[in-house]
Amino acid sequence: MRDRLTSDLGVYVLSGLFSLVVFVVALTILSRTLPGGLGDRQLAGLVVGYLLFVGVYATAWGIYTGIDDREDV
DSSP states (O other): OHHHHHHHHHHHHHHHHHHHHHHHHHHHHHHHSSSSSOEEEHHHHHHHHHHHHOOOOOOOOHHHHHHHHOOOO
């Protein structure tokens, strides 16, 4: 189990999960501290921005895995 968490793939997965936790906590804090909470438009913008980030992150992960698979290491 420890080998999986310390592998490159494990680091990508753990950092992705960490970013998701930070995003959800940030949304929760914003919705409670902003006067009137988060509006639909604000929430949609934040979610779309986060999804774009996750898309780029997943693409980089895929490229890195593809490069790693082609090398004879």
